[in-house]
Amino acid sequence: MDSSLKLFFSGVAILLTFVAFVPYIRSILAGITKPHVFSWVIWGTTTVIVFFAQLEAKGGIGAWPIGVSGAITTFIAALAFIKCSDISITRTDWLFFLSALASLPFWYFTSDPLWAVVVLTAVDLLGFGPTIRKAYDFPHEENIPFFLLFMARNTFALLALESYSVATALFPLSVSCACLFLLIMVSYRRKVVCV
Structure with missing residues (x-):
């Protein structure tokens, strides 16, 4: 595929990242969306590391949207903590979080971008655990357009x-x-579930 088309797709993905995150951040600040802090800490950590692993594996400009997302995701984790959005932590949440942390040293010792991405993708998916649990109980506290845009961003x-x-x-x-x-x-x- 033409490199200018790849650059276009990367630009669209980065644009979608901002289109998704700006209203999501505003929604957090307004107290409408209450992200689960454990999920965002896990996602921020893994996304930043995957960005560097993708660069090492020759992902090129296709890795840029992941890097931008990693920086913003880390900011949202801090914002979720500061705003005390959802700090209710269950034993299941601890299980997801500790599993994620236990997986990170594996990548460090392999020093292989393939294993880095495999392990960190598993860790990132574990990060969805607390959010899925919370969204199941409180589905009106999640932002559907955000996750729809995020899905499109990853496609680009x-x-x-x-x-x-x-x-x-x-x-x-x-x-x-x-x-x-x-x-x-x-x-x-x-x-x-009625509101």
């Missing part, structure tokens, strides 16, 4: 990759699928 990030491999494509593909699952679940739960 996939299209922008300069080199396709498990190391470059697994993370954005997996996050897109997790967002789709969350969207379906929240939509269903909103129909059965």
Whole structure:
């Protein structure tokens, strides 16, 4: 695929990142959306590390949207903590969080971008655990447009990759699928749970 088209897809993915995150951050500041702090800490950490692993695996400009997302995600984790958005922590949340932390040293010792992305994608997906649990109980506290835009962003990030491999494509593909699952679940739960 033409490199200018890859640059276009990367630009669209970065634009979608901002389009998704700006209203999401405003929604947090307004007290409407209450993100689960554990999920965002896990996602921020893994996204930043995956960005560097994708660069090492020759993801090129297709990795840029992941890097931008990692920086903003880390900011949202801090904002969720400061705003005390959702700091209710269950034993299951601790299980997800500790599993995520236990997986990180594995990547460090392998020093292989493939294993980095495999392990960190698993960790990132574990980060969805607390949010899925919370969204199941409180589906009206989640922001559907955000996760829809995030799914689209990852699709464009996939299209922008300069080199396709498990190391470059697994993370954005997996996050897109997790967002789709969350969207379906929240939509269903909103129909059965009254406000």
